[in-house]
Each structure stands twice: as C-alpha cells, then as structure tokens.
Amino acid sequence: MRGKSTTVQTISVAGGTCGMAAGAGEVWNKFARVLGENSPGIRLELTGCKGFCAMEPVVTIGDIFYCRVRPSDVEEILEKTVHNGELLERLLFQDDGKTCETRREIPFYQYQDRRVLSLTGEVDPVNLQDYLTRKGFESLKKALKMKGEDIIQEVKDSGLRGRGGGGFPTGRKWESCRNSQADSVRYIICNGDEGDPGCFQDRSLMEGNPYLVLEGLIIGGYAIGAEQGYIYVRSEYPLAVKNLEIALARIRAEGFLGRNILDSGFDFDIEIVRGAGAFVCGESSALMASIEGKIGEPRVKHIHATNRGLWDKPTVLNNVKTLASIPLIIGKGAAWFSSIGTENSKGTMIFSLTGNIKNTGLVEVPMGITLRDLIYKIGGGIPGGKKFKAIQTGGPSGGCLPESSLDLPVDYEALLEAGSMMGSGGMVVMDEDTCMVRVAQYFLNFTREESCGKCPPCSEGSLLMLKILDKFIAGNADEDDLDQLGAIGRMVAKTSLCGLGKSAPNPVLTTLRYFKDEYQSHIKGICPAGACPGLNQ
Amino acid sequence: MNYIGLGSKHKSRGVAANFIVKIVINNQELSVEAGSTVLEAARAHGIDIPHLCYHPALTPYGACRVCLVEVEKNGRKQITTSCTYPVGEGLVVRTNTEEVRAARKFTIGLLLSRAPEAETIKKLADEYGVEPGLERGEDADGCIRCGLCIRVCRELMGHEAIGFINRGAERIPETPFLEDNPDCVACGACAYLCPTGYIKVIDDTTRKISSWHKEEGLAECRECGRRFAPARLLHKVKENLRDLEISDILDLCPECRREKEIKTLNVVEDR
Known part of the structure; x- marks a missing residue:
C-alpha cells in the first residue's frame, strides 16, 4: 500500500539502532503525539533500518523519502505531504543539485537489488501479521512438506555460500552435519556476534526483520534434523536481542516454533544466547565454547563442527545473512537465487x-x-x-x-x-588524507585487544608488529624494520591457532603489498597523508 | 570422576582406538593407533617433537605452538600443532623441515620473551638459536600461558580452583577475584607440571603457593610428627580411597611409610 491512491497512508520512521541514535525516536514520538489516538487513514510505523545511514533520521510516506527529519518538521510533513500531497523539497534527497522525488530516483537505492533486505525497513519488525501478509513463513510451510535431503539439495543448487566470511557452501555444510553420527542429537546455531568495526548488516537484519532470520533457522534445523537452535547475539545489540525475543515469543504462540510445528510432527525450539562482547566469540569454536558456558576461546578444529561441535554433537553454524537467505531460496527456488552473481559466488x-x-x-x-x-x-x-x-x-x-x-x-x-x-x-x-601505516596500526591494535591470548603468535606477535609500526609512525624505522614487519606478519599467519590470529596480520600484509611506498616515505621522515605528527608531508 | 592417583587417561577423541592406520613420518612408514594424535604417534615410535603444553594425561590444548609440524593430506600441506592433529590413513608428516624449524623458532622466541629465565625455554631457545621476540625486562612474569596448571586442576584433580583471567597479552592463570580459593587444597599438581617454574610451592610449617594466594596447613606424620602433606588434601585422598583399606598408611609421611612397608615385608620373609 503506497502513495496517495490508497485510502490508508503509512508514515514510516526508520527506527534501527542507527536511526534511533540520530534522533528517530524523537521524530516518531512527535508524530505519535500530533496524530493522537484517532487518525483515520494514517498508519504510523516504526520500522527497522532503511539502510541509508547518512540520511538518518529517515521518514517515508509511500515512495516519498525524507532525509534528516527533525521533530520540528513533523507538523509540516503531516499538513503538507500527508494531507495535501505536497512535497517538502528541503527534506528530499539532493544529488549534485538534482532533487529525488521518490526513493527509486535515489542512486543509493537505484543500483541495489534488495532481496534479503526487501522487508528490512519496510515493516514493523516485530509485527508478525505484517510478516505473514508478505508471505512470511510460507517457505517454512513449503519446507515442512519436503524431505530434509531435498531442502539441502535446493540449498546446494542455489550456490549459497557462508556470508560470515569463510564462504563455505551452505548446502554442503548442512549435508555433512545431517550425515554425521546417525541417531545423534544435532544443533544449529545462528552467529549474530558481528563484531567487525564498521559492520552492521547482521544487526540491521536481526533488528529489522527478525522473523526472516528465525524462519531460516527453523528450516535449517528441519533440514539437518536438529531439535534445538541457538542465536548467539552480542549484548551490545540490545534492540536486536529485544526484537528477537518478542519475535520468538510470538511465533512460539502461533505454532511456528515448539512442539509439532504446524502439525508436521517436527519439534524445534530456539534459545537466544547473549555474548559478553568478546570479538573472538564470533569465531565458531569460541562461540560454541561460550554457549557451553566455558571461556570463549577457540579450539583447534581438525574435526569439523558438523561432526563434533556444540557439546561434541554435530552442529551447523551459519551467519545471520546466510540463514536470512534460506526462506528466499526455498520460497522462490534455487534457480531464482543463482540467476544473479558470478560463477562461484551466487546471489x-x-x-x-x-x-x-x-x-x-x-x-x-x-x-x-x-x-x-x-x-x-x-x-x-x-x-x-x-x-x-x-x-x-x-x-x-x-x-x-x-x-x-x-x-x-x-x-x-x-x-x-x-x-x-x-x-x-x-x-x-x-x-587521500588517510595514512596507511596508521590504518594498519588501528586494525592491528583492534585484534591485539581482542586476542584471547591462548596462543603467543596472536597475542605476542601483534605486539611485536605494533612496536615496529610505532617506529614508522614516529619516523624512526629503517629498511630492516620493513622486512621484519613482513616476516613477522607471515609467521603470525602461519603459526596462530585460530582464524582470528591467522588473519590478524592481513591489514599489515596488504598495506605492505599495495602501499609499500608509504612505509618507505615514513622511513625518510615523510607521511604523505600528513597524518603522522612530527613527520613532514 | 577422577581420583587422585587413579586419574584415567583422558580420551579426547571419540574414535574407536582398536585399529591401526599407516602414516608416514619423516619418510618412515609407521603403523599407529587410530584415534591418536600425530604427537602421540611420533612419541610411540621414539620420534622427538619438542612440546610444552602437551601432557599425556591431559586434553590436548594446542596453545604453545612449539610442537608444530608439517602435515600433508590429499596433497594439501599445512603447518599445524602435532599435539592436536589426528592421525589418519595415508597422512604424511614432516617434523624437521626448514620451514617447520623456522616456525618453531618464531614461537619459541615469543615464549622466551615471557619466560627468559626458565631453563626449559632457554634450552629450546639455544637449540633453535632464538633471541627473545620482545624484550620485556622486569615485566616478563615467567608464565607461558600453557594452561597445564589449569587443566590438571580441572581434569585430574577435579577442582577448577584456577582459570585464565584477562585476555590477549594480559592473560594469566589466577584464582577467582585474585584471592585464596577454598577449592584449592594445595596439592601442588599445578607446580609439578609447570614447565617454567612460575608456580612455586614452599613447604615450611604451612604450604605456601603465592601464585594462588594460598597458605594451607600441613598434616603431621603419625609416626615421626613431621609435617608432610596439606591436611585437606590428605582428607580428600582418604575419602577417595576409603574402599581400598589403606587408610592406615595415608597418615604417614613417605619415609615412615617406606619403613613400615619394609617391616611388613620382613615379617613376611621371617615366616
């Protein structure tokens, strides 16, 4: 339902954590106060994040997309746009002097293909009815009539690969779990411990469309033969936790979760486990240790989790985005999913x-x-x-x-x-104002702080590299330091226990590979970006 | 439950251990027990791989990174810890290549900067020609975070009196809240396994383990009156062994126990 042609107009305020931080809460409150209890023909909605962070707080009325809305704009929006259909030009997106009257005209959206995100920012995240009217849980119904093997085949055919980083084919992971240890208890875990600086896709999905993630998780549980699923979410994502909790309670009440789901004979439940803020707990074996109540530190993984994972039982661990793709694949088919993308990276x-x-x-x-x-x-x-x-x-x-x-x-x-x-x-x-040596230092310092300390290459090796980077930043480094830095980085990558340590030197190694001249300038006392105090530009 | 002195070997791998697989270590074809690790298999055949955080009675941990070897499986080579890598038919292992030695040299250097005074580490460092990776000076606390103390306490003593606190370079084994933990009976198994001497046990009229803020009373020998073992430890041992009807020797210090045993044997011979 959009535009002026319908009788009900929906005013939708983007209320993800990002929007809220920018003041969306105040804007929504003002709308609610001005509209009051009785406002026929107008529906006020607080949605998840609409994705355009730079323009928050964002308010949409049908296709109209208002940017950086303040509470003081609310009355005028109601009077002019909602009642009279007039556009407020100052709130529209401006792109190089061109005003975009609708969202479709905004280049930021124009070139996107929002599939997994199609409902995020479009619906009230915890309103189950909203999700159901948009074909929510249709894929689960379809899946429950299929055999587990056939679901796995469909996921394999889709070419879906893990969206958490590794890119392992999801269908193959499910298959090896399903075929491991006959008659064993199995688990499926959704990894919502997103902790990379500058990353918020998983948060937005869990906040903005929790039902989609849960539906994917239930289908996954059914496909591999699990009866218990977990969502591991970091405590720094309180809104995600809250929305997931509400969503879980509602689908449990409606029979999409629990005993004998939709009369299919399939029992499955989901528990939310909150992480205490350690980056390393996003690593699969550390995450499982954390769910088991142990210290969240990685274990050596010569035996795959699909064989012996959580509590030594066959376990599938998937990223939020991976699981959110599942209802689309089951609902629209593997061919639809794999129709876009590259040869080996689909969707x-x-x-x-x-x-x-x-x-x-x-x-x-x-x-x-x-x-x-x-x-x-x-x-x-x-x-x-x-x-x-x-x-x-x-x-x-x-x-x-x-x-x-x-x-x-x-x-x-x-x-x-x-x-x-x-x-x-x-x-x-x-x-151009960014100093790549300092960028390497920033990211390495992040992994140093987040290293669990179990193995010395990661905890001690990062200290060694940081010490050398400090010399570059102070202008005291020489050619020998350049060689040392690369040699230590390669050793840390080779000898660390888990993925965190193995990849910790990447920011150093890639800046050495692509921006070596910048390191060499620092040796001569010059920081080309002018970011290192005490060095010349 | 594991009893003191009766600790069963921890089987960490759920593979049936009754059959044999063939692997190659350093060009030598070997028949090894399925379900064992590369390090166990190598040790069983007298092939030396240096290690610090491994102990045959404890779950493999893979933390010290000294037992690194090269493994080759299905044509894919990688450097990994032999204490955690399971053997499998056709596995090829190289324990002493240039790359392996360079990797060990790197990790030993990092350990040396933590425990520059420890004889075990100094010996390894000499062997590999290593300098400390990071000069810590007085900040080097002598602990290499191998976790043997924590694992023996949990897995064999059944106590979990200590654990790691903090993370990254600040990680250190400690008691909860950095204070005396009544769960610790001062058995000293941690100090016995500690490869660097970081944990020190001092017996006088009491037993002191300063790393764990511990001072525990020592029981007197029934015969000679010498203080010889932590009283609470002795009590626990008696509880655990009460079915064995040997409690009368448990109150004796090792020397008096030996004398009593000799006397018993003499009585038997005299007959």
Missing part, C-alpha cells in the same frame, strides 16, 4: 559502506559488482573532492585494496586473490 551480498564516502549505509548488491560501482554509483564517491586511496574489506581480518583493485568484481575468490576477503561485509573507504 546478493549485503555490505556496510562506511568511512570517507558520501552515502554511508547498508547496501545489498548482486555478487560480482565492481568495487568501483559500489563506491561511486551507490556510495556517491568520496566527499569534499578528495581522492580515493584505499578500501578495507572483510573487517579487521581483511585487507586494504588500492585504486588499481577497484575494477575487481566482488566475489569470494577475487577478493582472496587480492589479499583481502569478503568477510562479513564491511567496506571502509579511505581518502
């Missing part, structure tokens, strides 16, 4: 665009889009007329790619080859 990927970029926000794009299109077409380029310098993909474990990598297609293999990775979908854009 869409959700990225958080942040850093020195005009249109910061959450975007969903087909796999294979180039970094250039992502940054310039959707992201609107670099603000302030500055030059692009680097893009950091894959979070602190990922790498920094230079201008020459911008025509790379975004897919798992291409990013790995370039020395970075898909990761969970973080994209931090940096302009």
